[in-house]
Amino acid sequence: MAKPIYVADVTLFDGRAVKRRQGVLFGSEGIAWVGPHARSPREARSAREVEGAGRTLLPGLIDTHVHLQFDGGSDFEKESKELTTAGFAAVKAAVNAKRNLDAGVTTVRDLGGMGGASIDVAKAVAAGLIPGPRILASGHALTVTGGHGHNVAFAREVDGVDAMRRAVREEIRHGATTIKLIATGGVLTPGIPESFTAFTSEELEAAVREAHQRDHPVAAHAIGADGIRAAVLAGVDSVEHCNQLTPATAREMATQGTFRSPTICAIRGILDHPDEVPEYAVEKAARIEADSKKSHRTALGAGVRHVCGTDAGTPFNPHGNAAQELLHMIDWGMRPLDALRAATATGAELLRLDDVGTIDAGKRADLVLVDGDPVDDPRALLGRKRVWLGGVSV
Numbered sequence: 521m522a523k524p525i526y527v528a529d530v531t532l533f534d535g536r537a538v539k540r541r542q543g544v545l546f547g548s549e550g551i552a553w554v555g556p557h558a559r560s561p562r563e564a565r566s567a568r569e570v571e572g573a574g575r576t577l578l579p580g581l582i583d584t585h586v587h588l589q590f591d592g593g594s595d596f597e598k599e600s601k602e603l604t605t606a607g608f609a610a611v612k613a614a615v616n617a618k619r620n621l622d623a624g625v626t627t628v629r630d631l632g633g634m635g636g637a638s639i640d641v642a643k644a645v646a647a648g649l650i651p652g653p654r655i656l657a658s659g660h661a662l663t664v665t666g667g668h669g670h671n672v673a674f675a676r677e678v679d680g681v682d683a684m685r686r687a688v689r690e691e692i693r694h695g696a697t698t699i700k701l702i703a704t705g706g707v708l709t710p711g712i713p714e715s716f717t718a719f720t721s722e723e724l725e726a727a728v729r730e731a732h733q734r735d736h737p738v739a740a741h742a743i744g745a746d747g748i749r750a751a752v753l754a755g756v757d758s759v760e761h762c763n764q765l766t767p768a769t770a771r772e773m774a775t776q777g778t779f780r781s782p783t784i785c786a787i788r789g790i791l792d793h794p795d796e797v798p799e800y801a802v803e804k805a806a807r808i809e810a811d812s813k814k815s816h817r818t819a820l821g822a823g824v825r826h827v828c829g830t831d832a833g834t835p836f837n838p839h840g841n842a843a844q845e846l847l848h849m850i851d852w853g854m855r856p857l858d859a860l861r862a863a864t865a866t867g868a869e870l871l872r873l874d875d876v877g878t879i880d881a882g883k884r885a886d887l888v889l890v891d892g893d894p895v896d897d898p899r900a901l902l903g904r905k906r907v908w909l910g911g912v913s914v
Contacts, residue, residue, distance in 0.1 A: 524545055525908070528571060532577050532879065535878030542556060545564050550883060554879055570889070575889055575890060575891055575892070576889070578879075579878055580907070581624050581627075582827070582876070583842045584739075585629060585829025586832040589613045589633040589634055589673070589833070591833065592835065592839070594836065597798070616832075616833070617650075617652030620832075621651060621907065626886035627867070628654070629739070629829075632661035632675060633674045638655065638657040638659070641655060642695075643695070657696060657698070658699055660675060660676035662700065663678070665678075668702050680723065681722050681723055681726045685726050688726075699739070701740045701756065703718055703740045703750060704744045704748075706743065710800045715808075718747065735872065737870060741760045743762075748769055749769045752769055752772050757778065757779060758778065758829075758870055760781045760783060760829060760831070761812075761831075762815055763811050763812045773824045779825050780819050782852075784852065785832070786830070787805050797836070816852045816853060826866065828845050843902050849862065856894065859898070860895065889906040890904070891905075
């Protein structure tokens with residue numbers, strides 16, 4: 521058995537608050553002790569010490585919205601057509617999983633891909649066959665016939681309440697650990713308005729009921745105001761993008777405990793490269809940019825809980841982009857401490873994971889050590905870092 525590790529005299533963000541001059545003792549069996557460095561236990565003396573002065577130790581970051589089978593190239597639709605086999609999709613997913621891990625992202629939720637490729641990669645990571653973060657995968661996203669994503673590899677077309685129940689059951693049977701519903705149009709599907717409402721309330725409610733009976737969280741892709749509200753009232757766990765949020769729906773989200781994942785990296789990736797991304801996508805992203813910023817402020821004011829979701833794999837939005845998403849969330853009005861919580865403790869709560877997200881004795885040792893203090897200077901998250909997954913250095 522490898523010697524335990526003791527991070528000494530470190531600034532600690534434990535998923536809730538910042539504490540100075542702390543010590544953390546951990547190993548492959550989990551976090552053994554957390555407390556003031558001056559009171560470190562006897563076991564710390566025989567551990568392998570890592571200097572923590574001038575650094576901050578955080579829980580491993582959690583990205584609640586990625587597409588592991590996509591690399592972040594300029595044309596999402598074109599890249600999808602290259603996913604001709606599940607084997608090729610799985611190889612791409614494995615490579616992108618490792619990119620997340622190298623960036624300090626120790627848990628991801630894959631919200632749509634070809635067949636069961638990401639599910640298989642999740643199983644391979646869990647079995648220790650390949651390196652990567654913990655992966656919760658949805659299998660196919662569910663969309664209406666001709667809806668957003670119908671033209672790419674990650675969506676399955678479903679119509680009607682009975683068909684929705686069957687689709688959710690089948691995705692779970694195939695190994696999905698979360699369910700993705702496409703409740704509105706989207707930016708990356710040509711010829712479809714980005715904000716039109718897709719599923720009926722009855723269809724959404726049926727999907728949520730089926731998933732929740734099996735204790736699986738449900739994410740809803742929703743851009744337009746009506747689609748957002750329908751998804752919230754149906755009881756989804758998180759709204760992805762949530763670009764045209766009204767004050768009334770924000771209050772409803774806060775009351776129900778619905779999480780919001782703004783995926784700002786996806787918008788910026790498109791708008792920052794207008795000459796390389798397909799014109800239709802640039803036009804759509806430009807139309808919702810102002811609404812997105814306004815919705816972010818509305819949600820913060822209403823007390824809606826936020827998670828960190830990058831939508832990695834979309835144009836110029838590479839995997840391992842969680843730190844950049846936090847910087848965007850802060851730039852748009854979120855306090856740095858709240859942004860860090862979104863990417864750690866709150867993300868774990870959304871995904872129903874009780875062993876990660878905070879640094880406490882008994883928890884899994886998914887940890888990231890960065891230079892500086894990301895509360896005082898959030899850009900510290902972009903710099904050099906050391907990452908442990910399950911107590912093992914990566």
